[in-house]
Amino acid sequence: MPKQKIHIIGIAGKTSSAIAKMFKDLGWEVSGSDQGMYPPVSDFLQENNITVTSPYNASNVPNDVDTVVIAGNALIVDPNNPEYLKAKTLDVPILSYPEVLQEYVIKNNSIVVVGNFGKGTVSGAITKALSDLGLNPSYMVGGQLLDFSESLKTTASDWSVVEGDEYPTPPLDGSPPVSKFFYYNPKYLVLTSAEWDHYDKFSSEQEYVENYQLLVKNLPEDGLLVINSEGKNTAQLIEHAPCKVVTYGISKESDYLYTDIGLQPYLFGNFNYSNLTAAYALLTEIGFDHDTLVDSLNSYQGLEYRMQKVFDNNSTIVIRDLAHSPVKAQAALEAVRQNWPDHRIVGIFEIFSSSLKTKSVLSELHGKFEAADQIFIPKVDAVERINKENRATGKEIVAAIGEVATYLPKDELLIEALLEQTENTVFIFMSSGGLRHIPERFLESLQSPK
Template sequence: MRIHFIAIGGSAMHNLAIALHKKGYQISGSDDVIFEPAKSRLDKYGLLPTEMGWNEGRISTDLDAVILGMHARIDNPELLKAQELGVKIYSYPEYIYEQSKDKSRVVIGGSHGKTTITSMILHVLNYYNRDFDYLVGAQIAGFETMVKVTKEAPVMIIEGDEYLASPIDRRPKFHLYKANVAVISGIAWDHINVFPTYADYTAQFDKFIDTIEEGGTLIYCEADEDLNDIVEKSTAKINKIGYSIPEHVIKNGITYLQPEDTELKIFGDHNLMNLNAAKLVCAELKINETDFNKAISSFTGAAKRLEVISADASTNVYKDFAHSPSKLKATIDAVKAQFTNRKLVACIELHTFSSLNKDFLKEYAGSMDKADDAIVFIDLKSFEQKRMEPFSELDVQEAFSNKNLKFFNDASQLKAYLLSLNYKNANLLMMSSGNYAGFDLPELAGALSR
C-alpha cells in the first residue's frame, strides 16, 4: 500500500504514519513546518520530508490513498491535485476505522479524561500482555508511539476526540469509529469556534451514542446530570452502564481503593472516576476487578496529566494539561483534597480559541477559588496570532469572579513572581495545553528548591 500524508507533522498524523510504516506500508508525507517530537520520530523511520512545503508533484494515481491532516487548508495544492486525480482521500479517523473495522473497537469520548481513561486501559492490557491496537492522545510510559495498527490484534482502543475530522470533513472524529464499547466521561462545553452554543456541543454526544454498534455497550459518568439526561433519552439499542467515584481513602497523601486497600499512584475524584470507567471497559474485555486492581496500582498517569515534575517532603510541583473550566476546577480540587495541609499555587495558561473568547471567558467563574494563590497567564502573542482583542487584568478577574487573582501576559514577569513565593509546605500546579511561551518547567521546579 502506498499512502501519502498531507500535514504529516500533526500529533496523531505522524504517529499513524509510523504505525503504517511498521505494518509494511510505503509512506510519504509533506508539511510546511514540523516541530519536535514529530520531527525526530519521523526522521528515525526515514519518513521526514526532505524539504518543507507543499508540492503537487508528490500526488499521483500510483497512490492507494491520501490521509489529510487538520493542519492543511482546503486550497492545499496537494489536496486539490488528489481531488483532481480521483485519489481516495481519508481523514485520519476515517483511516483508523478502515484499519479496525474487522476488530472490536473501544472508543473513549467525553470533554475530559479521555487520554487518562485510554492510558489506564492500555496499561492494564499491556500488564497482562494482551494483543491490542490503539490510538491515544499523549505519550505514555511503556509505549513508543501513540498509534499502533496491526493485522492480528483482535481489539483496538481509540481515544475519541469530538473535534472535526479534517478540513473537508466537518464531522467530529469520534462519530467515525462505530464503537462496540463506548465511554463518555462527561460533557463540558468546548471548541466554541465549531460548536457556538452548548446545545450544538452536547448534540455531538447524542449523535455519538447513535454511532455505537447495535448490541454494543455505553459506559458513562452518571455524576454528570446533562449526560445522564442524554443517555436516558437515547433510544439506541445498546447496553448502558453508569459509573461514579469508587470507594477510597486518603492516608498521608496517598489514595487507597477500598475495600482491598489497593495503593494508587494517582489521586483526585476526577482520576478515580476515570479509573472506574477503565475498570468497566476492562471487564468488557474479560479482565476481572481483582486483576484490574493489581495492574492499575502501578499506573503513574498519562503525560501532562497531574504529572509530577519534582517532589520533596514539603513541596510538589505538577504540570497538567487542564485548559477548559471543568478540567481546571477538577485539577485544583484534586490537589487541594490530596494535600489538605499545604497551600496551593495554581497557574493556568489560556491560549485556546475558546479560552481567549471574551464571551466564553465567563465560563471560568469560580474555577480557581480553591487555590490559595491563583494566577492566569496569557502570552500576548496568542491574541496576535488569533487576531483577537487582548484581555486586561480586570477582565480576567471579573470573568473568574476572583478579585485576588493575579494576571500576567509576560513570561519573564510570571517566572519572577513564581520564584518570589515561599513554597515551604506548598504545592505548585502549572496548567496548560500550551508551553508557557517556552517555559522550562523542570528548571523552574529545580530553582524553587534552592
C-alpha cells in the same frame, strides 16, 4: 511485491507523525510534508527514517503514491493546498485523520471513550489492562502514554481502544463537519461527561449534548454503554441507549463505585479515581478477571502532562497538566488540594485556545479557581480573527477570576514571582499549549545551585 506508498500532508503534528510511524511499522514507504518542521516532531521523524519536505509543493507528492493523508490544519490554513490539489488528480484514496483510524485501527471489538473529561486517561487505562491481559489491542490515545512508547498502534488483534474526540472535522467530500468519534463504530462506549465545551463549534449546550445523544443511539444492541453517574448531562443520555447500560462513580449511587473495587492506584485525585473506575467497570462487564484488572490499574502511570509530577522533593512539587478550560482547571486544582491539603497551591493557567479569548467566556471563569491560593495568568496573545470588541484582555480575565489571580504578561517576571516562595508549595502549570517553555525555565531555576 513493491511496498505500498503513503504521503502525509501536514506531517508535523503529534498525531500525524504518529500515523507516519504506524505506516512505517506496517512496512509502507512513508513520505510527508508540512509548512515548517520543528523539534521534537522533526527529531522523531528523522529517528524513524521518514522522508519529510517543507514547505508544501505539488512536486512533494510522489506520482506513484498509493494513499494520501490530509492531517493537521493543512486545509484549514489553505483550502487550495498544492499537494492536496495534486493528490486529487492521481485517483488514489485521500483520507482524513479519523478515516485512517477507521480503516487501520478500529476492530470488531471497538472500545471508544468519549466525554470532555478524562477520555485520554480512561483510554490509556483500558489499553494497558488489555495489553496486560495479553490481548495486544490496536489503540489511539491523544497523548503520550507513560506506560508505552507509542500513542498509536495497529495490531492483528480483534480489539481496539480509541479516544473519541468530539471536535468536528470537515469531511474531504465537502459535506458538513462531524465529530471524529462518529468514525470509530463503537461496540463498547465509555461516556465520562457531556459538559458544554468547544464553544466555537457548538453554539449551545443543547447542540453539544445532542451530538452525544446521536452517538449513543447508534450503539449496537449487543453493545455496552458505561456512563458516569456524576458526569454533567449524562443522565439524560441513558434513555437513548439501545443496549445494556452500567453506571460508575466515586460517591453517587452507581453500579460500580470506586470505593468498592479495591484500587490503590499510582494516580491521584477524585477525577482519576473516577477514570479508573470507568475502565474497571467496562472490562469487568466484558468478563475480565478482577485481580488482573486491579493489578494493572494500580500500576497505570497515566499520560504525559495529565496531572504529571515532574518535580517532587516533598516540600516543592511541580505538576504539568493539559487543563485548557475553566472546568478542567477547577478539577485539576481540586485534585491537587485533595492530595496536598497542607501545601500552598499556585496555579499557572494559560489562556491558549481561541475559544477562551472572547468576552463571552469571562462569566465561565468565576468560581473555578478557588482551590488555589494564587493563580498567575501569563501573556494572552490576541487572535486576529476575533473582533477587537469581543476579545478578552488579560486584565479582564483576572478580574473575572477574582482576587486570587494576577496577570503577568512578561515571562521573566512570572518566573521570578514563582521563585519568591517555593517551600511547602505545589505549582501546577495548566495549558494545552507549550506555555512558551515557562515550566522548563522555572524548573531549571528551581534546581540550579543557589
